[in-house]
Amino acid sequence: MASEEPILQTDLERYLPLLARGKVREIYTLDDSKLLFVATDRISAYDCIMKNGVPQKGSLLTKLSARWFEFLKSEIPALHTHFIELSIPDTLKQSVPERLVHQLQDRTMQVRRLKVFPIEAIVRGYVTGSAWKEYTEEGTIHGITVSGPGGRRLQESEKLEKPIYTPSTKAEPGSKDENIHPDQAAEIVGQPYAEQIEKLSLEIYIKASTYALSRGIIIADTKFEFGLDETSDQVVLVDEVLTPDSSRVWPADTYQAGRAQESLDKQYLRGKFSASLDVR
Ligand SMILES: Nc1ncnc2c1ncn2[C@@H]1O[C@H](COP(=O)(O)OP(=O)(O)O)[C@@H](O)[C@H]1O
Ligand SMILES: [Mg+2]
Known part of the structure; x- marks a missing residue:
């Protein structure tokens, strides 16, 4: 023990x-x-x-x-x-x-x-966290224009019509990751790798979130990291995957759009700091 x-x-x-x-x-x-x-x-x-x-x-x-x-x-x-x-x-x-x-x-x-690509491959199925903050201010998520069914405004924590790929930079220790548009991710890692990372991230998120939902859990968003196997030129999924440290996870039975959700990850810890830091 x-x-x-x-x-x-x-x-x-x-x-x-x-x-x-x-x-x-x-x-x-x-x-x-x-x-x-x-x-x-x-x-x-x-x-x-x-x-x-x-x-x-x-x-x-x-x-x-x-x-x-x-x-x-x-x-x-x-x-x-x-x-x-x-x-x-x-x-x-x-x-x-x-x-x-x-x-x-x-x-x-x-x-x-492996050589880790210097971007965080985030996929969002629901609008929350920094994406919600940007949406309320700009009407976009990582610079991507999104809306709810019939073009109406999204509510907090609302499910997106389709999951979206919203990368961020992988900042050096001491500085903050920055949300970027997928086109900027392509500038950082190169177009062919960026395309593979985006496609894989969405595919993984869809499979995993569908399975999790069948077990009563919503994976609202998650972050993947990818590396390159330089001998075979393969893009490889690395790091931790789909943990409560790398994802926002909500119980499905109490989920309701229009408010913050009960969380099964470390949102409670972020919440403790966000008021004083002006971050989410
Ligand atoms: N297969 C791999 N080869 C080399 N580095 C990796 C691999 N998988 C993950 N990493 C790196 O190892 C680190 C994992 O430790 P973690 O405590 O999560 O670091 P961080 O503070 O950067 O999140 C990350 O920086 C990640 O990019
Ligand atoms: Mg990490």
Whole structure:
């Protein structure tokens, strides 16, 4: 049984080269083609890491991502993902102290090492968050003109007629991601990759949100990241997928357009800051 103390940092640097420490994950190099992707119990909002963690959060994120990778692979056979397996490599297990094996348990994924495209591939099925803020001010979402049925104005949290692809920049630590129009994403990553990323993002969102809804859960929006396998020139789904950290998730039974929704993600945490920061 894992401890209830949140794991805020892992200490494997003596055993594996640390490639990067993200807001939530720590990424170690296993070899030229593989990474060890470890989700801590850290929680962040608006790109700030909180002082306190949430016990077992990293384990839950890891299991949810693994489940979605498996689901997506079966639904979209042509999709490439970075997921290899959930286990800790045997050689590592044998060489590190028991305390560190315990730290890694249930929160570790072996993934393919790829060059990550510097955009966040966001898909929105409902208008909420920064998209709602922009819509109320400009009547657009990431510069795209949208309206409700019959051309009327959308209400807060309303379902869009069709999900839309609304990328953002992937900002450097300390600065804020910026919502951009899909044409700007094409300027950043190049037209052929941008097209593949958009098509895959929409396809994944549609499959996943349809499945989630059949289980009583609305995935209002979500963010994907993609990488490039430079040897095969394949666009590959990377990072975490469809977790409550990367998505807005609402219970379907209490959903009602025209107001903010009860949420199953970290919106409650964002809400605590948004009043003082003027963000959503
Ligand atoms: N397969 C991969 N190869 C290399 N980097 C990856 C891969 N998958 C995800 N990443 C990167 O690893 C980091 C994941 O850690 P996370 O804590 O989520 O970071 P962030 O603070 O950037 O959100 C992200 O920066 C993501 O772009
Ligand atoms: Mg992340």
